[in-house]
Amino acid sequence: MKPRAAGYQYSPYGDRTQTLRQIDRYNASFTRVPASPLIPRPVTLSEQTGPIELPRRWNAGKLALSRAVENGPRAVGQLIRVSGRVTDEDGSPAAGVVMEIWQANAAGKYVHAMDDHIAPLDPNFVGQGRLVTDEDGRYEVFTVKPGAYPVLYSGWWWRPPHIHFSILGQSWMNRFITQIFFPGEPLNETDLLLNGVPSHDVRERLIFEHGDTVMGDLSYINYRRDFVLRGHRRTPELA
Amino acid sequence: MKLVVSPCNTTGPFFPREFSDGNEDLTRRDGARARGEHIILAGRVLELGAKPTWNMVLEVWQADTNGIFRHPLDPRFAEVDPGFWGWGRARTDPDGWYRFRTVLPGGDQRIPHINCAVLGIGLTRRLVTTIFFTDAPDPVFDCVPGPELRQRLIARRDPSLNADGAAGYRFDVILRGEGETPFFVD
Numbered sequence: 001m002k003p004r005a006a007g008y009q010y011s012p013y014g015d016r017t018q019t020l021r022q023i024d025r026y027n028a029s030f031t032r033v034p035a036s037p038l039i040p041r042p043v044t045l046s047e048q049t050g051p052i053e054l055p056r057r058w059n060a061g062k063l064a065l066s067r068a069v070e071n072g073p074r075a076v077g078q079l080i081r082v083s084g085r086v087t088d089e090d091g092s093p094a095a096g097v098v099m100e101i102w103q104a105n106a107a108g109k110y111v112h113a114m115d116d117h118i119a120p121l122d123p124n125f126v127g128q129g130r131l132v133t134d135e136d137g138r139y140e141v142f143t144v145k146p147g148a149y150p151v152l153y154s155g156w157w158w159r160p161p162h163i164h165f166s167i168l169g170q171s172w173m174n175r176f177i178t179q180i181f182f183p184g185e186p187l188n189e190t191d192l193l194l195n196g197v198p199s200h201d202v203r204e205r206l207i208f209e210h211g212d213t214v215m216g217d218l219s220y221i222n223y224r225r226d227f228v229l230r231g232h233r234r235t236p237e238l239a
Numbered sequence: 240m241k242l243v244v245s246p247c248n249t250t251g252p253f254f255p256r257e258f259s260d261g262n263e264d265l266t267r268r269d270g271a272r273a274r275g276e277h278i279i280l281a282g283r284v285l286e287l288g289a290k291p292t293w294n295m296v297l298e299v300w301q302a303d304t305n306g307i308f309r310h311p312l313d314p315r316f317a318e319v320d321p322g323f324w325g326w327g328r329a330r331t332d333p334d335g336w337y338r339f340r341t342v343l344p345g346g347d348q349r350i351p352h353i354n355c356a357v358l359g360i361g362l363t364r365r366l367v368t369t370i371f372f373t374d375a376p377d378p379v380f381d382c383v384p385g386p387e388l389r390q391r392l393i394a395r396r397d398p399s400l401n402a403d404g405a406a407g408y409r410f411d412v413i414l415r416g417e418g419e420t421p422f423f424v425d
Contacts, residue, residue: 012424019246019363028361031287032414038424041369041382046349049310050300051326089241102255110253114294128255164250166258170310172300172354175365178248193248196363202246228242 007234010043010173016198019206023196025157043173050171054098055132063101063131065143068124075125077106077144079220082208086137086167088174089232093137100166101141102128108147108159117149142220148187160187160194167227174229181207182223247364254296254330254359262328265299265341271322275304275342277405280370280394283335284357287416291335295359297412298328299339299370301352306345315347340405343372350377357412366422370394370410379423388421 022029054060066075086094104110104127109119111127125144133139143163151157160181167176181194188194188207197203211222266273284295302308303320310316310325319325329337344351353370369379371393374386383389391413400407413420 013244013247013364017243017246019248021363023363026361026363028286029363030361031290032292032359032361034366034415034419034422036419036421038422039382039384041379041423044349044378045308045312046300046302046352046354046379049308049312051324052310053324054326057324087242089244091242100255100258102253102258104253112253112255114252128257130258164254166250166254172356175298175356176245176247177250177358177365178246179251193251193363197246205243205246206248227245230244232241 008048008171008231009234010048010171010231013230017202019193019202020196020198023192026192026196047172050173050175051168052170054168055096058098058130060098060130060132063129063141065101065103065125065127065129065141068126073124075105075144076122077125077147079142079218080145080223081140081142081214081220082163082223082225083138083140084224084226086133086139086227086229088229093133093135094167094169094229095133095135095137097133097170098130098168099133099139100128100130100168101143101163103143103163104146104149104161106144106147108149116152119147119149145182148185157190157192158187160185160191162194165227167229169229169231171231174231176227176229178206178227180225183207183210249360249363250296250358252294252360254294256330259296259328259330263339265324265327265339266322268322268324273303273323273342274320275345278341278343279338279400279402279405279407280341280353280410281336281338281400281407282409282411284331284337284412284414285335285416286361286414289413289416291333292331292359292414293333293335295331295335295337295357296328297330297337297339298326298356298358299341300326300354301341301344302347304342304345306347306351350375350380352377352379355412357414365425366414367425368392368412368420368422372408382423383421391418391420
């Protein structure tokens with residue numbers, strides 16, 4: 001990966017372009033988000049730097065979630081290809097950075113000890129993995145479309161299908177985690193986390209773009225989502 | 240033209256344990272052991288009412304024993320400790336405990352400190368704070384108003400956490416409520 005120039009700048013995340021910190025009826029946000037205001041601080045070398053060796057440490061490269069093992073049986077569900085490009089605020093590629101992906105299976109069940117939902121696991125679906133973006137910041141993963149699932153304690157809340165993304169940039173300041181939803185899902189209308197945003201525009205950026213369908217030896221549906229990590233180069237001063 | 244930064248969202252409850260496990264120890268890299276004073280950095284992550292949180296994710300980033308970051312922006316990058324990663328991740332157990340093995344960071348431009356981020360249920364955006372070991376002038380530490388709040392950012396020596404020749408330090412993260420940890424604008 002190419003190191004970033006020292007002139008890289010990071011502005012605080014804007015409240016108008018980000019998910020709200022506290023969301024009505026999302027109870028944990030009222031017991032875990034600090035009551036005191038966040039404290040402004042300068043960004044020093046300590047925060048401008050970050051882990052650059054994670055691809056090697058984790059031996060990450062390409063990722064496919066549509067099978068548990070290479071050439072093994074396909075996981076149950078609708079085969080999809082999720083892809084996009086990761087850039088900084090200038091549109092420059094975030095090349096060679098680790099992306100972590102996790103999701104429920106087609107029945108809405110996670111391979112996770114904390115998932116109490118009575119839905120079947122799929123032996124051909126592990127539901128999580130890591131990849132590394134290419135030189136142009138692009139990523140792609142074949143997987144199956146996740147199912148919806150109930151948030152059992154809530155008594156009403158069903159999560160619409162979504163995929164979780166975690167990106168570890170080359171700086172402590174551009175660490176990024178989100179979840180991306182599917183277009184046209186009825187449950188999108190009632191989901192607390194998708195709708196806990198300040199504007200329609202922010203909401204749209206939490207939803208995949210529906211791409212083309214592909215028919216051939218491998219038939220699948222494309223879903224696309226680009227990500228913009230925080231960070232831009234300092235504007236050059238006029239000579 | 241500047242692009243708009245993508246919106247963050249919560250990890251939710253199902254952040255894979257495979258992503259955390261094996262990343263709590265920063266002191267072994269490519270067969271080498273980290274130089275400097277090894278420490279156990281451990282504590283509890285508590286929510287409102289001092290209740291423990293389970294499966295919260297902590298990420299840390301710090302300099303090596305000589306105050307060098309494993310990153311090319313550090314002018315002394317070439318001299319960074321080959322046995323030290325600088326980055327780690329841990330998750331809390333049902334009683335809210337997390338635990339890292341790392342080294343006491345060195346200080347150069349800043350006093351010794353460890354950057355810490357908290358992710359998990361209830362947090363649509365990460366929370367960031369900085370763990371210090373002494374009360375001394377520092378451009379970030381100085382931003383925290385008043386000695387009482389600054390004390391909350393200092394990890395305390397705790398021999399009950401000693402393990403495998405490493406000195407124990409305790410740092411609790413109180414997300415909300417009495418004794419709330421100071422967090423920084425992110």
